[in-house]
Amino acid sequence: MLGALVVAVLVGVSVGVGVWFLIRDTSLGSGLGSGAGPTPSVTAASSPSPSPSSSSTASSSSTATGYRRAQDPVGYTIDVPKGWTRTEKQGQLAPVVVYDAPADGRRLQIFRLAEDTPARSLDLAENDPGYGFSRQPGYQVLDRASGTTWAELAYRYDDSDLGARQVVDHRFEAADGTLYAIRATGPASLTPALVREPLTRALGSFCPAETECD
Structure with missing residues (x-):
C-alpha cells in the first residue's frame, strides 16, 4: 500500500487530490465540466452518478432548529440542514458523502483523508x-488558517457548469484520530456566512461511530 501511494505521488496524482477531482461540484448531478481532463484512476467510482440514500440507510433525529442529526451509514454522526438531500459516491479508498440544498445551490461534502496531516492533504488538493x-478558472484565495489538528482554506472559482462558486474546505482530525474533510460550497452570490453556516454546524456535531465526543 505504501509503495502504491509513493507511485501515485510521483506521477502527480495523490489520493487526496484524486478525491478532490471526484467531488468537484460538476462531478455530481450535472456531470464533469468541459476541460476537466481525464479522471485519475484513484477516483474510480462504483457507478457514474450517486443515488439518493433511502431512509433505511440514513436514520436521523431532531436537533437544533433547521437541522437534523443524521446517523450516517458511512460511520459518523453529523448535523445537517433539514430538507437537504444525501448522496454518496464510492471512491477507490473511501466514500464521498454529499448533502445538497434543494433551493439555493449550497452543498456539504464529507470524506476521509489518506494523507498524514490535514495541512498536507489540503496543500496537495490545492497545488x-x-x-x-488552484488551477480552476477564476481561482482566488479568500482566507487561509490552520491549527495543530486542522487546516482550512476559503476560495472562489468559476465552474464551467454552475458559474462562480465559493468554497470553505476544512480538514481536521476527528475524535477517534481519523482525518476527514468537510467542504461547504455555494454560489458566489450568497453571503460567505450563509455558505459557512452548515460547515460550522457539521464540525460542531461530527462524531465517528462508537466514539465518545464532547
Missing part, C-alpha cells in the same frame, strides 16, 4: 500540478 483546484 497538485495536474489536478489541484
Whole structure:
C-alpha cells in the first residue's frame, strides 16, 4: 500500500487530490465540466452518478432548529440542514458523502483523508500540478488558517457548469484520530456566512461511530 501511494505521488496524482477531482461540484448531478481532463484512476467510482440514500440507510433525529442529526451509514454522526438531500459516491479508498440544498445551490461534502496531516492533504488538493483546484478558472484565495489538528482554506472559482462558486474546505482530525474533510460550497452570490453556516454546524456535531465526543 505504501509503495502504491509513493507511485501515485510521483506521477502527480495523490489520493487526496484524486478525491478532490471526484467531488468537484460538476462531478455530481450535472456531470464533469468541459476541460476537466481525464479522471485519475484513484477516483474510480462504483457507478457514474450517486443515488439518493433511502431512509433505511440514513436514520436521523431532531436537533437544533433547521437541522437534523443524521446517523450516517458511512460511520459518523453529523448535523445537517433539514430538507437537504444525501448522496454518496464510492471512491477507490473511501466514500464521498454529499448533502445538497434543494433551493439555493449550497452543498456539504464529507470524506476521509489518506494523507498524514490535514495541512498536507489540503496543500496537495490545492497545488497538485495536474489536478489541484488552484488551477480552476477564476481561482482566488479568500482566507487561509490552520491549527495543530486542522487546516482550512476559503476560495472562489468559476465552474464551467454552475458559474462562480465559493468554497470553505476544512480538514481536521476527528475524535477517534481519523482525518476527514468537510467542504461547504455555494454560489458566489450568497453571503460567505450563509455558505459557512452548515460547515460550522457539521464540525460542531461530527462524531465517528462508537466514539465518545464532547
